[in-house]
Amino acid sequence: MLHHPGVVSGAPLNPTLSLVSEWLRLLPFLGVLALLGYLAVRPFLPKKKQQKDSLINLKIQKENPKVVNEINIEDLCITKGYCRCWRSKTFPVCDGSHNKHNELTGDNVGPLILKKKEV
Numbered sequence: 636m637l638h639h640p641g642v643v644s645g646a647p648l649n650p651t652l653s654l655v656s657e658w659l660r661l662l663p664f665l666g667v668l669a670l671l672g673y674l675a676v677r678p679f680l681p682k683k684k685q686q687k688d689s690l691i692n693l694k695i696q697k698e699n700p701k702v703v704n705e706i707n708i709e710d711l712c713i714t715k716g717y718c719r720c721w722r723s724k725t726f727p728v729c730d731g732s733h734n735k736h737n738e739l740t741g742d743n744v745g746p747l748i749l750k751k752k753e754v
């Protein structure tokens with residue numbers, strides 16, 4: 636029977652090297668497992684919520700690419716307040732919804748008030 640020095644019944648010289656090589660063989664499997672775990676958790680990550688929080692217009696004319704309101708100065712016969720908080724249910728005219736918004740958020744927005752000069 637032929638014996639190599641340091642090898643006991645077929646075991647490698649350094650048992651630590653054997654253990655490392657076994658872990659290295661598991662690497663592709665662990666990589667796939669990590670990828671699957673990430674894909675499963677990704678829908679619950681808070682990224683989308685941050686984008687939603689940064690919106691100013693939450694519900695007014697969302698079907699339009701841009702909300703534009705035009706007011707003819709000749710039609711302005713009385714003093715009128717125009718919404719700047721984007722919470723008015725009568726947008727673009729202020730309905731006082733900015734008060735609730737300010738109370739909830741600590742913001743300080745208010746309407747743009749247009750007045751016709753009296754002659």
Ligand code: FES
Pocket residue numbers: 717718719720721722723728729730731732733734744745746747
């Ligand atoms: S409701 Fe928006 S400013 Fe008054």
